[in-house]
Amino acid sequence: MNDKYCFGVDVGGTTVKLGVFNTDGDLLEKWEIPTVTEDGGKKILPDIARSILAKMDEREMERDEVAGVGIGAPGPVDSEGTIYGAVNLGWQTFSLKKELQILLNLPVEAGNDANVAALGEMWQGGARGYDNVVLVTLGTGVGGGIITGGKILPGATGSGGEIGHFHINDEETIPCNCGNKGCLEQYVSATGIVRLAKEKLAHQSRPSTLERIPLSELSAKDVWDAVKAGDPLAMEVAEDFGWYLGKALAGVACVVNPEVFVIGGGVSRAGDIIIDLVQKNYKKYAFHGCRGALFTLAELGNDAGIYGAARLVLD
Amino acid sequence: MNDKYCFGVDVGGTTVKLGVFNTDGDLLEKWEIPTVTEDGGKKILPDIARSILAKMDEREMERDEVAGVGIGAPGPVDSEGTIYGAVNLGWQTFSLKKELQILLNLPVEAGNDANVAALGEMWQGGARGYDNVVLVTLGTGVGGGIITGGKILPGATGSGGEIGHFHINDEETIPCNCGNKGCLEQYVSATGIVRLAKEKLAHQSRPSTLERIPLSELSAKDVWDAVKAGDPLAMEVAEDFGWYLGKALAGVACVVNPEVFVIGGGVSRAGDIIIDLVQKNYKKYAFHGCRGALFTLAELGNDAGIYGAARLVLD
Numbered sequence: 001m002n003d004k005y006c007f008g009v010d011v012g013g014t015t016v017k018l019g020v021f022n023t024d025g026d027l028l029e030k031w032e033i034p035t036v037t038e039d040g041g042k043k044i045l046p047d048i049a050r051s052i053l054a055k056m057d058e059r060e061m062e063r064d065e066v067a068g069v070g071i072g073a074p075g076p077v078d079s080e081g082t083i084y085g086a087v088n089l090g091w092q093t094f095s096l097k098k099e100l101q102i103l104l105n106l107p108v109e110a111g112n113d114a115n116v117a118a119l120g121e122m123w124q125g126g127a128r129g130y131d132n133v134v135l136v137t138l139g140t141g142v143g144g145g146i147i148t149g150g151k152i153l154p155g156a157t158g159s160g161g162e163i164g165h166f167h168i169n170d171e172e173t174i175p176c177n178c179g180n181k182g183c184l185e186q187y188v189s190a191t192g193i194v195r196l197a198k199e200k201l202a203h204q205s206r207p208s209t210l211e212r213i214p215l216s217e218l219s220a221k222d223v224w225d226a227v228k229a230g231d232p233l234a235m236e237v238a239e240d241f242g243w244y245l246g247k248a249l250a251g252v253a254c255v256v257n258p259e260v261f262v263i264g265g266g267v268s269r270a271g272d273i274i275i276d277l278v279q280k281n282y283k284k285y286a287f288h289g290c291r292g293a294l295f296t297l298a299e300l301g302n303d304a305g306i307y308g309a310a311r312l313v314l315d
Numbered sequence: 316m317n318d319k320y321c322f323g324v325d326v327g328g329t330t331v332k333l334g335v336f337n338t339d340g341d342l343l344e345k346w347e348i349p350t351v352t353e354d355g356g357k358k359i360l361p362d363i364a365r366s367i368l369a370k371m372d373e374r375e376m377e378r379d380e381v382a383g384v385g386i387g388a389p390g391p392v393d394s395e396g397t398i399y400g401a402v403n404l405g406w407q408t409f410s411l412k413k414e415l416q417i418l419l420n421l422p423v424e425a426g427n428d429a430n431v432a433a434l435g436e437m438w439q440g441g442a443r444g445y446d447n448v449v450l451v452t453l454g455t456g457v458g459g460g461i462i463t464g465g466k467i468l469p470g471a472t473g474s475g476g477e478i479g480h481f482h483i484n485d486e487e488t489i490p491c492n493c494g495n496k497g498c499l500e501q502y503v504s505a506t507g508i509v510r511l512a513k514e515k516l517a518h519q520s521r522p523s524t525l526e527r528i529p530l531s532e533l534s535a536k537d538v539w540d541a542v543k544a545g546d547p548l549a550m551e552v553a554e555d556f557g558w559y560l561g562k563a564l565a566g567v568a569c570v571v572n573p574e575v576f577v578i579g580g581g582v583s584r585a586g587d588i589i590i591d592l593v594q595k596n597y598k599k600y601a602f603h604g605c606r607g608a609l610f611t612l613a614e615l616g617n618d619a620g621i622y623g624a625a626r627l628v629l630d
Contacts, residue, residue, distance in 0.1 A: 146474075154572075156461070157605075160570070160572040162569040251481050254478060255567050287477050287498075288493060289472060
């Protein structure tokens with residue numbers, strides 16, 4: 001083997017992120033192309049293949065210098081590289097790995113985007129040096145990715161690590177996007193945090209700096225800013241957030257017993273306060289054999305997907 | 316390789332179970348020796364080694380016909396075969412794998428007993444043909460073992476699959492053996508089922524056939540017998556049991572997404588009624604991508620440990 005390079009591809013609903021790495025894990029260059037979702041997303045893989053082959057030409061790379069191309073996509077992907085549909089892309093079930101391999105004539109590996117991001121954080125991010133890792137991505141929704149023994153845990157049908165749909169509240173009356181009621185995502189996503197704040201604002205007469213913001217414009221960032229400014233109502237929301245997430249991660253821990261939990265996604269920009277709130281509740285509910293797990297913030301931001309995808313082909 | 320045989324060892328607090336298998340998975344013979352726990356359990360491994368070497372002599376086995384010896388023990392065991400103490404045996408932390416290997420001069424693999432039992436059920440029991448499996452053992456306590464991609468998931472420090480300590484009830488006031496409050500084990504173990512029944516008997520004036528049994532003698536089997544006879548109070552206990560376990564396994568599923576849940580241990584002798592009660596609640600709380608998981612009863616009983624231990628050395 002003479003491998004010097006590998007490519008990582010992260011397919012999103014509007015853009016595809018691509019990166020070329022050396023096999024030591026340095027990102028040499030990254031770029032984006034639009035995701036063309038028309039016609040069942042049938043142009044997406046040919047567009048990706050064309051972009052990678054053009055980059056190889058531009059950089060005068062030989063085929064035998066490229067270890068392969070890893071790809072992460074927003075749908076369940078099993079250990080064989082089959083994707084079981086991706087609603088945002090218009091994709092049905094097919095072998096993502098094989099189709100891209102045919103287009104590129106290079107080794108290809110495929111995974112779910114959240115799982116792949118966890119692998120990226122393990123390789124070059126917040127979980128560097130560990131090989132039993134849980135990544136929780138707190139964005140508009142809640143994603144999760146699990147690494148055990150240095151490998152992605154895809155599960156039987158690619159739904160491994162779907163932590164956002166961990167049932168956490170028996171009393172919930174409003175359904176989650178998934179159809180169930182009381183999923184973790186309903187409380188600790190950016191949307192969930194805003195919902196918790198709105199409920200408190202509606203049912204409490206106590207003054208809060210959050211009242212100055214029109215309800216329709218209230219964001220999770222506003223809530224965290226108010227927490228940092230010491231607003232008591234916002235601090236209650238933060239405590240609830242920490243309780244839901246800490247308790248859920250204690251449940252996750254007694255299943256997979258990770259060394260480290262990595263917290264990523266837009267909400268994690270609030271910083272270390274997140275870690276403190278979650279870890280406090282985690283320690284309360286975790287089985288003693290798992291209580292020593294570390295908590296850290298994600299480091300790769302939106303690049304975690306391309307890092308992890310590239311890492312897929314290096315095993 | 317000329318391997319024809321492998322040995323499986325299951326170390327318990329009072330007896331060590333041993334089995335010799337052919338590499339196709341047929342149990343050729345099983346036997347037991349006492350577990351000598353005095354002096355920090357230092358005689359246990361030499362006793363096991365002597366028993367195996369004697370069996371090899373008796374059966375005129377050559378060393379190169381033996382693929383190896385697998386051992387399961389009641390404590391957390393990591394992927395390297397280090398056991399982090401076993402209270403019931405008097406053991407501290409040491410390399411179970413290496414110490415037994417030195418005594419036998421044969422390949423040795425080691426695992427936690429519950430995880431190893433899951434591997435046994437995958438190899439020759441209720442989960443034959445699957446490689447993403449969760450075993451739940453409902454005995455005096457609740458044990459769990461997780462298989463992903465055909466391999467045990469030990470976790471970072473051997474606490475993978477500690478499903479008995481999944482937090483399931485925020486209202487609990489009585490502590491679990493582990494020190495936390497509201498662990499799954501407090502409701503669905505044999506002890507937990509009896510506790511649920513006693514609480515209902517104490518707080519309800521409704522007649523129940525269970526009242527004929529002295530409270531101090533009430534067993535989980537009595538409760539299931541009453542369920543099958545249609546006793547309404549016992550049926551309520553059974554519904555609660557199914558709710559706790561189904562809800563917990565839905566949480567487990569969104570983490571590891573198994574193909575099949577195998578229910579074992581003494582409580583599982585109640586039979587298919589257990590499956591019905593658990594699956595009904597599982598389907599209510601499970602993420603849709605995991606909802607199709609199968610439920611089955613364990614088939615190997617107390618032999619699951621020796622089967623799984625033997626299987627450890629065949630990878």
